[in-house]
Amino acid sequence: MHADPIGVLTGAHFIDGDHACSEGAIAAGCRFVAGYPITPSTEVVERIADRFPFVGGVFIQMEDEIASSIAIQGAVWGGKKAMTVTSGPGFSLMMEHIGFAAMTETPCVFVDVQRAGPSTGLPTMPAQGDMMQARWGSHGDYQIIAIAPNSPQECFDLTIHAFNLSERYRVPVMMMMDECVGHMIERVVIPEAEKIEVHNRKVYEGPKENYLAFEAGRDLVPTMVKAGDGYKIHVTGLTHDEKGYPNMSVATQAKLVQRLMDKIRLNADDIIKYEEENVEGADIVVVTFGITSRTAIPAIEQARAKGLKVGHLRLIVCWPFPEKRIRELAGRVKAIVMPELNMGQMVYEVERCAAGKCNVVSVPHAGGTVHQPKDILAAIEKSIRGK
Amino acid sequence: MPEELYEIEANIPANPIEEYLRMDRMPHIWCPGCGIGTTVNCFVRALQTSGLDLDKVAVVSGIGCTGRVAGYMNLDSFHTTHGRAIPFATGLKLANPELKVVVYSGDGDLTAIGGNHFIHAARRNMDITVILINNMIYGMTGGQVAPTTPVGATASTTPHGNFEETFNLPFLAESCGAVYVARWTAHHVRHLTKSIKEALAKKGFSFIEILAPCPTLYSRRNKLGDGLDQMEFYRDHSQIKNGADTKSVAIDFQGDIVVGKFVDKERPTYLEAMNNHYQKKYGDRYVPSEEMRKVFHA
Ligand SMILES: Cc1ncc(C[n+]2csc(CCOP(=O)(O)OP(=O)(O)O)c2C)c(N)n1
Ligand code: SF4
Ligand SMILES: [Mg+2]
Numbered sequence: 001m002h003a004d005p006i007g008v009l010t011g012a013h014f015i016d017g018d019h020a021c022s023e024g025a026i027a028a029g030c031r032f033v034a035g036y037p038i039t040p041s042t043e044v045v046e047r048i049a050d051r052f053p054f055v056g057g058v059f060i061q062m063e064d065e066i067a068s069s070i071a072i073q074g075a076v077w078g079g080k081k082a083m084t085v086t087s088g089p090g091f092s093l094m095m096e097h098i099g100f101a102a103m104t105e106t107p108c109v110f111v112d113v114q115r116a117g118p119s120t121g122l123p124t125m126p127a128q129g130d131m132m133q134a135r136w137g138s139h140g141d142y143q144i145i146a147i148a149p150n151s152p153q154e155c156f157d158l159t160i161h162a163f164n165l166s167e168r169y170r171v172p173v174m175m176m177m178d179e180c181v182g183h184m185i186e187r188v189v190i191p192e193a194e195k196i197e198v199h200n201r202k203v204y205e206g207p208k209e210n211y212l213a214f215e216a217g218r219d220l221v222p223t224m225v226k227a228g229d230g231y232k233i234h235v236t237g238l239t240h241d242e243k244g245y246p247n248m249s250v251a252t253q254a255k256l257v258q259r260l261m262d263k264i265r266l267n268a269d270d271i272i273k274y275e276e277e278n279v280e281g282a283d284i285v286v287v288t289f290g291i292t293s294r295t296a297i298p299a300i301e302q303a304r305a306k307g308l309k310v311g312h313l314r315l316i317v318c319w320p321f322p323e324k325r326i327r328e329l330a331g332r333v334k335a336i337v338m339p340e341l342n343m344g345q346m347v348y349e350v351e352r353c354a355a356g357k358c359n360v361v362s363v364p365h366a367g368g369t370v371h372q373p374k375d376i377l378a379a380i381e382k383s384i385r386g387k
Numbered sequence: 388m389p390e391e392l393y394e395i396e397a398n399i400p401a402n403p404i405e406e407y408l409r410m411d412r413m414p415h416i417w418c419p420g421c422g423i424g425t426t427v428n429c430f431v432r433a434l435q436t437s438g439l440d441l442d443k444v445a446v447v448s449g450i451g452c453t454g455r456v457a458g459y460m461n462l463d464s465f466h467t468t469h470g471r472a473i474p475f476a477t478g479l480k481l482a483n484p485e486l487k488v489v490v491y492s493g494d495g496d497l498t499a500i501g502g503n504h505f506i507h508a509a510r511r512n513m514d515i516t517v518i519l520i521n522n523m524i525y526g527m528t529g530g531q532v533a534p535t536t537p538v539g540a541t542a543s544t545t546p547h548g549n550f551e552e553t554f555n556l557p558f559l560a561e562s563c564g565a566v567y568v569a570r571w572t573a574h575h576v577r578h579l580t581k582s583i584k585e586a587l588a589k590k591g592f593s594f595i596e597i598l599a600p601c602p603t604l605y606s607r608r609n610k611l612g613d614g615l616d617q618m619e620f621y622r623d624h625s626q627i628k629n630g631a632d633t634k635s636v637a638i639d640f641q642g643d644i645v646v647g648k649f650v651d652k653e654r655p656t657y658l659e660a661m662n663n664h665y666q667k668k669y670g671d672r673y674v675p676s677e678e679m680r681k682v683f684h685a
Contacts, residue, residue, distance in 0.1 A: 006674070032481065032482055034474075053665045053669065054669075054673070054674050056674045056675065056676040056677070056679075057676070058481045058661075058679075060477070062507075063503050063504060063507040064503065066470075066471065066474070067473075067474035067477075067503075067504055067507075070471040071474045071475065071477050071478035073467075073475060073478065074465070074474070074475040074478025074479035074480075074481075074482065075478035075482035076478075076482075077465065077479060077482075078478065078479045078480075078481075078482025078486065079483060082478070082482075096468055097468065097471070100467065100468050227445045227463040227465075227479060227483065227486055228442060228445070228463065228486050230442040231463070232442075232461055232463055232464075233463055233464070234457070234458055234464045234466070235464070235466065236457075236458060236465075237466065237468060238466065245409075245411075245458070246458060246466075
């Protein structure tokens with residue numbers, strides 16, 4: 001499927017990442033957004049509020065983020081593509097509904113423009129401190145997808161991708177932006193609508209009797225219908241059987257949770273996305289994501305100028321994590337260096353996958369600004385000296 | 388079980404409300420004497436005569452004993468999270484205005500954890516019907532105090548008696564802007580059925596509070612007898628006062644209960660206001676969704 005041309009502002013624009021994210025959502029076919037203002041994410045909903053009356057969309061500013069994060073799910077079951085947008089404190093309030101979306105297999109997008117925390121922290125300044133929360137923040141076992149753009153162009157492209165993945169896997173997808181990427185103004189090229197690929201959820205159109213709303217085929221993703229189609233579906237956050245009916249048995253729980261995990265895990269190769277440079281033959285690989293991928297570049301260049309064999313792996317999809325690739329690399333490099341705008345979060349994954357096969361060096365930062373390239377350079381140099 | 392008794396039971400003709408229920412989910416979880424089932428019966432009978440296309444009616448519940456209503460209705464039904472039925476219903480209605488969206492949930496769910504959503508949906512005159520079962524207690528979790536527990540009543544978390552002021556829900560709903568406000572008890576099945584039918588036909592935020600017995604956790608702990616005793620109490624202590632000033636209808640512990648239709652007025656609903664606003668401001672430049680166009684721009 002291609003994007004509906006009505007929402008697509010084909011051409012080159014100078015806009016910030018937040019606005020690019022709004023345009024990506026519109027191009028992806030998002031027609032319902034609920035949100036509550038919070039810096040540095042507000043521009044996303046402001047642009048949506050401005051644009052939606054002309055593209056067939058409904059925007060509502062709800063009374064809080066709890067309401068926003070469940071209103072979007074009502075809209076999805078009403079047949080729309082929907083997203084909500086927030087930053088740290090609001091993201092914390094949304095956690096229960098990330099679990100609800102995972103449990104009820106409600107495709108939707110959560111945009112988190114990360115700022116420094118904990119708590120109110122540094123409201124207008126960047127961080128990448130919500131990465132583990134995105135993965136683990138709701139209770140119980142479930143899987144989500146999380147994506148980290150590093151430029152306004154990617155805020156556009158990857159928001160479309162986020163919707164496509166959420167529709168395909170019926171899973172909540174997190175756009176893990178940060179204040180820098182959200183507020184940075186760069187050239188964003190929006191292609192023609194017919195060049196934008198858009199995926200829609202698989203819709204069931206068979207007989208109404210005995211429709212099993214949560215029965216999955218081989219891809220582990222059930223087909224969907226919407227309220228009003230006459231299927232009289234039941235959707236619950238309780239453990240449920242294929243029909244969607246609550247079933248309080250250990251066996252039903254095991255089967256359901258296993259499928260919710262497997263539909264992402266077993267499709268991880270299709271979902272995972274990263275970018276590599278100079279990784280072949282490298283002694284050291286710097287692993288980054290989001291804005292940190294850009295602050296790492298001067299450090300990597302300086303290290304290479306000094307004769308060090310340094311490669312760069314940038315995570316584009318952070319969850320699911322590219323376990324296989326990191327395992328492989330750990331087996332043949334001397335060190336992996338991971339700068340991130342938090343006190344060390346994704347580096348836990350790197351350490352887990354490296355499993356002692358190479359030196360893993362975290363370059364933490366409490367947030368508020370970006371890393372100094374010299375600090376990353378120092379970590380790169382130290383990473384093999386220490387060996 | 389004796390053979391003939393089994394035979395007789397098997398031959399009972401189907402109850403006319405069965406087709407509205409998910410009979411494959413019976414028996415339900417509600418205790419003997421619980422008032423929730425009675426209200427569901429009234430809801431179904433209201434639906435039966437409402438003339439609504441049942442394919443276009445959706446029920447949204449939160450969490451609690453009342454929250455289980457969604458799961459028993461043979462309609463598109465959503466059992467959401469605790470307190471959040473109203474915002475879910477808001478999204479559903481805005482996505483597809485063709486749907487009649489009914490929120491059916493408990494007093495704790497809708498006015499404690501969900502209180503913020505309740506007042507804002509009423510303020511917006513969101514196009515939904517809210518049916519609230521007030522059993523004066525948190526039933527599902529074992530009888531804890533609720534914002535609706537009368538002063539002087541005992542709950543598991545107010546073992547020495549409740550001293551917190553109680554919500555007067557019709558007053559709350561009216562002050563926030565609800566266009567239809569009524570209160571009945573599970574004893575008033577005919578009035579209640581009629582009232583639900585009216586609320587379903589009403590545009591905007593319609594609200595019905597239904598007092599219903601929770602014999603297991605409220606009546607027993609407060610030594611008020613069983614479900615039947617509670618129904619007798621409703622019969623003997625209710626006064627029907629349609630149009631009563633909602634300020635005057637607060638509920639005291641075992642005091643008289645004012646029931647009736649208190650508010651029935653018109654003001655633009657959220658969807659009307661939104662569509663009119665954009666239409667007026669932008670004319671043909673305004674592009675409503677397809678579903679919106681069907682309902683508001685036909
Ligand atoms: C976020 C959250 N907090 C607490 C609970 C536990 N809980 C479930 S139902 C309920 C109270 C229900 O009371 P009410 O809405 O009055 O419904 P009733 O059972 O009385 O019909 C509570 C506190 C929960 N499920 N979720
Ligand atoms: S606990 Fe109370 S409200 Fe819940 S089913 Fe039993 S009687 Fe009804
Ligand atoms: Mg209750």
